[in-house]
Amino acid sequence: MAEDGGMAGDSPQASLFATPEPTADLVGLRQQCEACRRCGLAAARQQVVISRGDPKARLMVIGEGPGAQEDATGLPFVGRAGQLLDQMLASVGLDSNADAYICNVVKCRPPDNRKPTAQEMQACAPWLATQIAAVNPAVVLLAGATALEGVLGIRGGISRLRGQWHPWEGRWMMPVFHPSYLLRNPSRQQGSPKWLTWQDLQEVHRRLEAIATGAEALPG
Numbered sequence: 001m002a003e004d005g006g007m008a009g010d011s012p013q014a015s016l017f018a019t020p021e022p023t024a025d026l027v028g029l030r031q032q033c034e035a036c037r038r039c040g041l042a043a044a045r046q047q048v049v050i051s052r053g054d055p056k057a058r059l060m061v062i063g064e065g066p067g068a069q070e071d072a073t074g075l076p077f078v079g080r081a082g083q084l085l086d087q088m089l090a091s092v093g094l095d096s097n098a099d100a101y102i103c104n105v106v107k108c109r110p111p112d113n114r115k116p117t118a119q120e121m122q123a124c125a126p127w128l129a130t131q132i133a134a135v136n137p138a139v140v141l142l143a144g145a146t147a148l149e150g151v152l153g154i155r156g157g158i159s160r161l162r163g164q165w166h167p168w169e170g171r172w173m174m175p176v177f178h179p180s181y182l183l184r185n186p187s188r189q190q191g192s193p194k195w196l197t198w199q200d201l202q203e204v205h206r207r208l209e210a211i212a213t214g215a216e217a218l219p220g
C-alpha cells in the first residue's frame, strides 16, 4: 500500500516535459502542511511527506500515502515500490525526478500502513488540489485504487480502469496499478499486471510527447 519509492532527487535536470515557469504556491504549501492538523494522521507522523521530483514537470504521479520510509525521510516513494516506479518510468524513457512530480493523496503516514479513510483523504484534498494547480501537469498517473478513489472518486475499479484515459479539468489522468501491487505480482508475462503497466507507461510517454510537440491537445 503505502510503500512508495524512489530516489531522493533534489536537483532535477532540465526535462523535455517541463513548463517554463517555476511555481510559487508550493513554498507556502510546505509550511501549511507542516502545521496542518486537519486530520488525525498528524498525531503520529514524523514528517509530512509532500513531494519529490520537478514541480515544472508535465507528468504528475499521485500515490496513496507515506509509508515508514517516507515518514522517516520526508520524501514520497522512497521504498522498494518507489524504486520499482523509478525503474518502470525509466524503461519508457522518463526520469522520475526530472520528468515527474511525485506526491500522495495524504501527506501523513496512516498507522500500520493502512489505507487512509475517506475523511482523511477529504481533509488532505486541499493540499493535493494546491499541488495539482501549482504544477499544472498535462498528464497525471493515479497509482493504485486509493489514488483513483481520492482524486476521481471512483472506488474499486483499478483492474477495470487502469490504462484508460480520463479527461479531468483540462488534463489527462490515467489509473495504473500501484507499484507495491506489482512487487507482489512480479511476473512479466504478457497480460500480467506488470506487463500491463508497462503498456500503460508507454502510452503515457507517447501522450506526453504528443502534447509536447503539439501533435495532441489537452482535453477541453
Ligand code: SF4
Pocket: 033, 036, 037, 038, 039, 040, 041, 042, 048, 106, 107, 108, 120, 123, 124, 125, 127
Ligand atoms: S494527512 Fe493531510 S490533512 Fe491530515 S494532518 Fe496530514 S497534511 Fe493535514
